[in-house]
Amino acid sequence: MKIVSAYIIVALASFLSTCLNGYAYADVKLQNLRCEMLENPLGIGTVRPRLSWQITSDARNTNQIAYRIIVASTPAKLAAGEGDLWDSRKVYTDRSIMVTYTGKPLLSRTACYWKVKVWTNKGETKWSLPAQWTLGLLNATDWKARWVGYDHGFPWDSVSKFSRLSARYYRKQFDVSSGIKKATAYIVGLGHYELYINGKMIGDQVLAEPPTDYTQSVKYSTFDVTENVKQGKNAVATVLGNGRFFTMRPKYKPKKIKEFGFPKMLLQLEVEYINGTKQLIVSDDNWKFTADGPIRTNNEYDGEEYDATKEFRGWNNIGFDDSKWSKAQLVDPPGGRVEAQMNEPIKVMDTIKPVSITQLKNGIWIMDMGQNMAGWLQMRVKGNREDKVTLRYAETLQPNGELYLANLRDARVTDVYTLRGGEPETWHPVFVYHGFRYVEISGYPGKPELADFEGQVVYDAMATIGHFETSNTLVNQIYHNAYWGILSNYKGMPVDCPQRNERMPWLGDRAVGSLGESFLFANGNLYAKWLDDIADSQKPDGAIPDVAPAYWNYYSDNMTWPGTYILVADMLYRQFADKAPIEKHYASMKKWMDYMRLKYMKDYMVTKDKYGDWCVPPESPELIHSKDPARNTDGQLIATAYYYHLAGLMRKFAKLTNRSGDAQFFSVLQSNIGNAFNQKYLNRDNFKYDNNTITANLLPLYFGITPAVNRSAVFKNIVDKIQNEANGHISTGVIGTQWLMRGLTEFGRPDIAYRIASNSDYPSWGYMIKQGATTIWELWNGDTANPAMNSRNHIMLLGDLIAWFYQDLAGIKPVSPGYKELVMTPPVIKDLDKVDASYQTPYGLVKSSWTCHKDHFSWHITIPPNSKALVYIPINKVDAGITESGQNAAAVKDIKLIKMENGRAVFQIASGSYDFEVKS
Ligand code: RAM
Numbered sequence: 001m002k003i004v005s006a007y008i009i010v011a012l013a014s015f016l017s018t019c020l021n022g023y024a025y026a027d028v029k030l031q032n033l034r035c036e037m038l039e040n041p042l043g044i045g046t047v048r049p050r051l052s053w054q055i056t057s058d059a060r061n062t063n064q065i066a067y068r069i070i071v072a073s074t075p076a077k078l079a080a081g082e083g084d085l086w087d088s089r090k091v092y093t094d095r096s097i098m099v100t101y102t103g104k105p106l107l108s109r110t111a112c113y114w115k116v117k118v119w120t121n122k123g124e125t126k127w128s129l130p131a132q133w134t135l136g137l138l139n140a141t142d143w144k145a146r147w148v149g150y151d152h153g154f155p156w157d158s159v160s161k162f163s164r165l166s167a168r169y170y171r172k173q174f175d176v177s178s179g180i181k182k183a184t185a186y187i188v189g190l191g192h193y194e195l196y197i198n199g200k201m202i203g204d205q206v207l208a209e210p211p212t213d214y215t216q217s218v219k220y221s222t223f224d225v226t227e228n229v230k231q232g233k234n235a236v237a238t239v240l241g242n243g244r245f246f247t248m249r250p251k252y253k254p255k256k257i258k259e260f261g262f263p264k265m266l267l268q269l270e271v272e273y274i275n276g277t278k279q280l281i282v283s284d285d286n287w288k289f290t291a292d293g294p295i296r297t298n299n300e301y302d303g304e305e306y307d308a309t310k311e312f313r314g315w316n317n318i319g320f321d322d323s324k325w326s327k328a329q330l331v332d333p334p335g336g337r338v339e340a341q342m343n344e345p346i347k348v349m350d351t352i353k354p355v356s357i358t359q360l361k362n363g364i365w366i367m368d369m370g371q372n373m374a375g376w377l378q379m380r381v382k383g384n385r386e387d388k389v390t391l392r393y394a395e396t397l398q399p400n401g402e403l404y405l406a407n408l409r410d411a412r413v414t415d416v417y418t419l420r421g422g423e424p425e426t427w428h429p430v431f432v433y434h435g436f437r438y439v440e441i442s443g444y445p446g447k448p449e450l451a452d453f454e455g456q457v458v459y460d461a462m463a464t465i466g467h468f469e470t471s472n473t474l475v476n477q478i479y480h481n482a483y484w485g486i487l488s489n490y491k492g493m494p495v496d497c498p499q500r501n502e503r504m505p506w507l508g509d510r511a512v513g514s515l516g517e518s519f520l521f522a523n524g525n526l527y528a529k530w531l532d533d534i535a536d537s538q539k540p541d542g543a544i545p546d547v548a549p550a551y552w553n554y555y556s557d558n559m560t561w562p563g564t565y566i567l568v569a570d571m572l573y574r575q576f577a578d579k580a581p582i583e584k585h586y587a588s589m590k591k592w593m594d595y596m597r598l599k600y601m602k603d604y605m606v607t608k609d610k611y612g613d614w615c616v617p618p619e620s621p622e623l624i625h626s627k628d629p630a631r632n633t634d635g636q637l638i639a640t641a642y643y644y645h646l647a648g649l650m651r652k653f654a655k656l657t658n659r660s661g662d663a664q665f666f667s668v669l670q671s672n673i674g675n676a677f678n679q680k681y682l683n684r685d686n687f688k689y690d691n692n693t694i695t696a697n698l699l700p701l702y703f704g705i706t707p708a709v710n711r712s713a714v715f716k717n718i719v720d721k722i723q724n725e726a727n728g729h730i731s732t733g734v735i736g737t738q739w740l741m742r743g744l745t746e747f748g749r750p751d752i753a754y755r756i757a758s759n760s761d762y763p764s765w766g767y768m769i770k771q772g773a774t775t776i777w778e779l780w781n782g783d784t785a786n787p788a789m790n791s792r793n794h795i796m797l798l799g800d801l802i803a804w805f806y807q808d809l810a811g812i813k814p815v816s817p818g819y820k821e822l823v824m825t826p827p828v829i830k831d832l833d834k835v836d837a838s839y840q841t842p843y844g845l846v847k848s849s850w851t852c853h854k855d856h857f858s859w860h861i862t863i864p865p866n867s868k869a870l871v872y873i874p875i876n877k878v879d880a881g882i883t884e885s886g887q888n889a890a891a892v893k894d895i896k897l898i899k900m901e902n903g904r905a906v907f908q909i910a911s912g913s914y915d916f917e918v919k920s
Contacts, residue, residue, distance in 0.1 A: 026059030026122040028865070032844075033116065033131035036342060037524050037576065043136030043186065043222020045340030047106045050580075051114065052097035054844045055865040059122045060912025061894040062865035066092045066119040070127075071103050071112050078113040078130055085112055090119070096866050097818055097842045098577050108138040109184070109270075120865070136222050136340040137186055137268070143338065145186075145282035149240075149264030149331040154291050161252045162302055162412065163242075167295035167431065168263055170328060171237040172287040173318055176229055179274040183229040185236075188220045188266040190334060191243020192298075192431045195267075197228040197236050199317035205345035206430065206458060210492030210529065211244040213549040214260045214334040216536035219341035229271060236281060237316035240265055241298045241431030244551060245334070248301040249501070258551050264331050266338065287328035295431065301501045302412035303393075304429035308420035309385060336536075343460065343525040346492055348375070350457035354450050357441075360401055365441040365448055372437040372775040372793050374488035374498035375458035376415075378428035383445030385421030390414060390443050393436035395499055395792040403440050406787035411501040419445075433458050435488060435499030435793050437774065459490040460526055465840035466519040468805050471833040471851075472758055475805075478765045482802055485775040485795045486517050493530055493549065497778065497791040504547045507534070508561035508611060509796035512738035515571045516802025517795075519812075519839055524576040527568050531581050534565045535588050542588075542595030546610070558610035558635075559596065559642035560735055565589060566646050569653070577818025577842055582653045590662065593650060596643065597669075604669075604676035606643045609635025613695045613733035615797065617763035621784035631731065633695040637681055638735055641699035644673045648703070674705045682706070687713035694721055695736030702743040715747045728755045730763055730780070737799025745808045750827035753808075757801065758831070765801070810837030810848040815870070818842040824861065825872035825904070826850055843867040847913075857918040865911040872904040875918050883917045 032054045035041055055064060068090050070083035077084055086103020096118065106112070111134045117127045137143060150168065158164040185202060187195055189209060195202040202223050209219045240263035242248075247259050269281040293312065296305040314320045355370035367377075372395055381389055393413045394403035405413070413434055417427050441448050468479050488498045493505040494514070510517075517523055530548070537548040539555065544562035546554040566589050572578040600608040613633045618626035626632055647666045654662035677700060681690045687710050689696040697717045700706045706714050722728060732740055744753040760766035763780035771783045778794035779785045807813040811826035819841035826835065826848065836849040844864025851858050863869050873882055873889075882889040882905055889907065890897045896908040 026057050026062060028055060028057045028062060028118075028120050028123050028125045030054070030116060030118065030125050030128035031056055033114070033128055035131070035133040037522070037578070038342070038344070040132050041342075042134045042224060043220070043340050044133055045136055045138065045342060047135070047138065049101050049133060050098040051101060051116070052099070052842060053116050053118075053128060055096060055118060055120065055125070056844065057120070057122055057865045057911070061910030062120050062122045063911070064094045064096050064118050064120050064866045066090050067096065067099070067116055069099065069114060069116045071101065071114040073111065073113070075113050075130065078115060085110075094866060098579075106135050108135055108142050110135045134222065136220065140338070143266065143268060144280050145266050145268040146284045147264050147266050147331050147333045148283045148285065148287060148289075148328040149262055150289065150291070150329050151262045151331055153262075156296065157291075159250055161249055163246065163248060163250050163299055164297040165242055165246055165262070165299070166291045167293060167298055168240040168289055168291045169237070169293045169315060170240070170265065170283075170287050170289045171235060171315060171320065171322055171325070172281065173233060173235045174281045176231055176234055176271055176279065177273065178231045180226065180229060180231065180271060181274045182272045183225045184270050185223045185225045186220050186268045186270075187223075187238070188218050188338060189238060189240055190214060190218060190260070190264050191245030192241035193265060194239045194430065195223070195236075196238070196316035197225055198230065198234055199314070200228060202228065203345070204347055206348060207243070207346045207433065207491065210341060210343060210346075211549060212336065212533055213258070213536050214245055214336050217336040217339050217532065218334055219339055220266070221341050221345070225269070233318045235316060235318045235320070236267070236269055238265060238267065239295070241295070243300070243431065244549075247551070248299050256553050258553060260334060264334065266333075283328070285328050285330050288322040288325035289328045290325045298429070298431035300432050300503065301410075303414040303416070303434070304432045305416040306427060306429065307418040308425060308427070309418055311420065343492070343529040344462050345460070346458060347461040348456045349459050349461060349487070352455040352457065354453050354455065357448055357450055358401070360440070363442055365444065366397065366401060366403070367439045367441060367448070367453060369437050369439070369455045370774075371455075371484060372435070372488070372773070373455055373457050373484065374435045374793070375433055375456045376428045377439055378426065378454045378456055379417065380424055380426045380452040381417070381419060381444060382424040383419045383421065385419060387419040387421070387445050388443045389417045389419070389441065391417075392440040393434040393499070394438050394440070395436060397438055403438055407790045407792070408500045409502075409788070411499065413499070428456060433491070433498065435497060457487070459487045460492060462490070462521045462523055462526065463840070464520060465522050466806065466838070468519075468810065468837045470809065470835050474760055474766050474769065475758055477769050478757070478801070479805065481765070481769065481773060481775050482516075482795070482798055483520055485793055485798070486520060488775065488793050489795055490521070490523070490526065493533060494526070496796070497794050499793060500791060504552055505530070505533070505549060506547055506561065507564035508546065508614065508734060509794070511560065511564040511567050512800050512803065513795050513798055514564075514568050515575070516798060516800065516806075518571060518575045519802060519806040522840070524572055524578055527572055528578065528581050531565065531568060531585055535585055538588050538592065542591040544592045556610040557596065557600065557608050559606055559639040559646070560609070560611060562592060563642050563646050565592065566649050570649050573817050574814055575818070577820070579656065579817070583657055586653055586657055586659075589653070590650065593646065601643070604640075604673045605636055605680060606639035607636055609639040611734070612638065613693070613735040615779055616733035617731060617780040621781050622786055623781075624779060624785050624789050630691060631693065633693045633736070634690055637690055637696055638699065640673060640677050641703055641705060644670055644677065644705055645703040647673065677705050678707065682710065688717050689714065692717055692721065693736070694718055694732050694740070697721075698732075698736055698739055698743050701747070702739045711747070718744070719749060719752060722752055722756070728752070729759055730756050732799070734796045734799070737797060739800060741800050741804035742808065745804065745827060750808065751829050753804065754829045754832055765797075806837060806839060809835050811872075812837060812839050812846050812848055819846065820867055822846065822863070822867065822869040823872070824848060824869050828852070828874045838862075841867070855920055857920065859916040860914070861909065861916070862913045863909060863911045868908065868910050870898065871907050871909055871916075872901070873907065873916055873918060875903065875905055881919055885915045889916060
């Protein structure tokens, strides 16, 4: 009897498991395993990294029920399912992103191989493919290397306003015994470095390492060089360039421009043998160095000069005679914490072919790349030894066809290449980049042909995760320009522009732009790194600068630029479900809020501002800044409204981090500020705020300061202003534009937002395009304004446009962090027929593609597994039929009609793909 029932149980179990694994269930798989949002990172600096994965499924409504993670110290153990570092066992939860490692304590250099398997309501997955991460050098004592450098210029260098500093070349030969198990290189090379082992360049990163305030932190990179090191003689070599370490403008404005010193490096190469022994090759004064090599100068503003006749063949390999080179010198460390780089390195991410080349005059050619870009030009050239080719870069041309250089200020933007002669030579600079569309070529032997040139587009190696297209080609072109502007201005930190003598990480430019950008690029790690830069720049009294890292010393104390610190932390939480920045920076954020309150708040009004509504369309074409009081918004109004808004985010952060006292504090503070604000600025006779600019009305309305009863009146001010005074055009600057498109939409006039977005006459984004722009300008009147501050590749005027494209026009909006839940409510706009968008959320791809046909509305939606959405389907009549893949939507499994609201049917949908149709 016992045996029979046991048999039945086994049979039943096997039947059930066939159902679970077999045909009765969906094909559920795992992909995109990430550690700290990075793919198989080496040398991470965190001992409790967070792991994420994505589920794919061919069935709708697939949700994770449990996971199991195994982390092993070797691939073999992982394959055998032996989680000697961590076996999470089966954990019942729907959490599939940012799962914190809680296995054995991780030590420096630990290699972790991991895999995951999940159980869903549609069956279980197989084990994922293996992934890995390794730990870097976690303790200062792990570093046996010494800092080497040379704290002087050479006779051919010039340490002056236009600094010219040649690159420094370092090398060291060493012997390796047999039985190599693993070799790892750790390097900090300030400002930039290239690393070679036995003549081969290590890694494909460029302009490494990411810029920081080097007195606070420096980033090291980790490379697995097992394949590069060989038994016997080996050579390790580096080239050091200036980057931001040896500043572009030393001895110029010492109060404004921070200087760090001459290039230096820290390098540790660790060779592990199979027998368990270890050999360290470290930077110290046993290395040899010279600066009398081919890179004669490298200056981010002024360009790079390369003299190929000075090349030393084989310098980075064994057997090179370095007897004439100097002995490396030990130097002081830069001062900052030596930390693992946790954001993506900069790489050559794209290439573009020039579109035309024309002769300007004898021997001078102008080449057009067809696109304003940031990076460099690679050139192929054949000529005689010592022929010199000079390349100069500009964004636009003068009417006579020459480069227009006035808006680059004193940046000299000139690369010079001196030929080695003979065979064709290919060259591009390595320690500088340029922001340009046009290149002037002079001294080129023979006629330069298009095929000899290639634009190499250089930015942080982050995946492009968004796609956005509409039926309006101008809007699509604006998106294209924004995309190029955004990528141009990522250089290990977000900078304001890539071309003139500035290229500074201004905070205000990214306050809301960073949100829009996060739909295009997986910029979570870059922005988390930037928050660290901002924290590093905080003064002991709490002040946060306008530029961080604070290469320019601007501590002007205002709310709108430093406030980006808080806005970006919120963006990272919403878009990437990354809560760590909030936890890490809460105390410094609060310190800054306290600092501003105690120093500048009077009767709940913040009395200090600096930039106003920066760069509104001015009253006359040549002006950079309007002087017209009717166009400008009061600085105190802006500062106070921002304080209110940021206090709201601080309240949210306080709650998230279990600081209920603080939450209460910010809540009370907010209500006092709100009252004082309305008291002072809201005119009780006509319900206009202050001088009734769009920005003056929009900030209190959008931030929730305006009393509920006055909201429609205040919104009417905005609508009237735009329609009657601005003729449907934009009239806001950097500040107002941050909230404009979403504000108009949320209060019911997406049509006006769309009108603003699709204008092609001045002032508008479309106007820039009609004037030939391929990126976004710094000024609405960039074509006519004074060149003193007039970049053609700036992103700050995008405001909330890109966020609006995705969140509103496409309707991809998170309700819970990282898009676990979405709300999709695209507006119906008369002139817009179609939006087709997709976006890689942490859970997977979300798609929203809708079309307004003559007689029906169709909407294709994809929601990734383990996520769900509330979708608002526009219908004209309540009884109109809504179908999904041809069936009555309300009757389809996995779709639930929740309610009717303002002419929309609201459905809850589970993961999967849907084709909705509404007949009108
Ligand atoms: C200029 C740039 C920059 C802006 C500052 C305030 O240098 O336009 O983008 O943030 O001013």
